[in-house]
Amino acid sequence: MQVLAIYSESGGVTKTTTAVSLAVIAARSGRRVTLVDLDPRAATTKWARVEPEQDHLHVGAILAHDDCEGYAEELGIEVPAWSKNLRVVPAARNVSNREAEYSDGAEFRLKTSMVGLESDLVIIDCPNRQGGPLIKGALTAADSIVYASKLSGDGVDGVVGARQTVSQFKKNLARIGAPSSPDELGIIAGYVDDRAVGTPLVERVSFDDLEETGLLLTPMVPKRTIVEQVRLTGDWYGDYPSGQKVLDAYTELSERVIR
Template identity: 50%
Template sequence: MQTVMVYSEAGGVSKTTTAVSLAMTAAESGRRVVLIDLDPRAATTKWTRAEPMGEGLHIGAILGAQEDPIGWAKQLAAPSAWHPGLRVIPSARGLSNREADRDDFAELRLKASLEGLDADLVVIDCANRQGGPLTLSALNASDTVVYAATASDSGVDGVTGAQRTIEAFKRSRERLGAPVNLVEAGATVTRDGTGFMSYPETDAIDQIRALTTILEPIVPHLSIVPEVRLAGEWYGLYRKGNAIREAYTEVMRKVIR
């Protein structure tokens, strides 16, 4: 099973769109996928209209568990109406309370919960945090990181900050003599529309390329994405969404084993 965290330390850089798109295109390719919403804003949960399996049975139940949550992800992963191969572990507003969690080994609970999960792929939509319990939970649970960025200064800043956090995480693991299994796959980059690329966009893409591999192709950000997010639908159902779907399908094939 591969576990991919989609990460940036900037907001509004298509992080949720990337996470949802990687998960959904992988499900459409025949993989069994679990999509985890690890962001207190719950953007993935709202978009996919994910409902918990029971009262309080969202990602916060795992992160706040007072007992060892081994295997809990299998129980909390709710079927998605979007695709039979996709399940979602939703987030909740109270997840932000976990930011103050300083229990010993709390950052390992998410990893423990994935044991025995019947899935080929787990995709984690991370919060745009600089470290902290939520980010550390994702870092410990994942074997692959994909940076999400827009062709803008915010996109560059988000990748730069995320890389610093990951380097600090790797250094701390090395000091402990623990294995470092996290691989940086590269960055997905979105830009407005499909027309002529402006100089600021080109400059931002060049800066991102200097930081990490860009997972081609550049993904167009079209108006259908915010429209379907409001409706709780998958843009891949619509002709206007084909260009985005095809781009993310190519990206998915480069990231997913």
């Protein structure tokens, strides 16, 4: 089972779009996929229109208990409109309460919850945090990571900061002789305006900065308004002709980052 974290320290840089897109594409290709919403903003949860049977049955229940084996399997909610192979572990606003959680072993809870999970792929939509308990839990659970970015100053800053956090996390693991993970699989740049005449300076500079990392993946994902529209309606943009170019880009990218 691959556990893939989608991360940036900046908000609004296509992190949720990337997480959802890779999850749905993998599910529709036949994989069993669990999409974990670890962000208190609950953007993935809102897009998927999933609601737990009881208010407390969300990812916060995992983060609050040491004895949480099997919770990811139990808390996953099906999203049949997207794929019969996809389940979402929802988030809620009060997940932010867990950011004050520094008890011993708290960083292992998300990983522990995946014991017995009947999935081929887990994708974690991380919050845009500079480290902290939620990010530490995601990095402990993940074996691989993809950074999400726009071609903007915030997009680049989010990747730079996230990479620093991951680097420090791996250094800490090395100090105790633990395996160095997660593996950095690349940077996915989304919301790229491929219809503009000429490339704006900020996009050119941002592209150069991301390319210098050696991690920038191609193709870059084009901007289409249908993606923002369906996030409000709970639909999947790939079911609309106007979303085809976005779907094509993410499909090609999925072959690079999903085992």
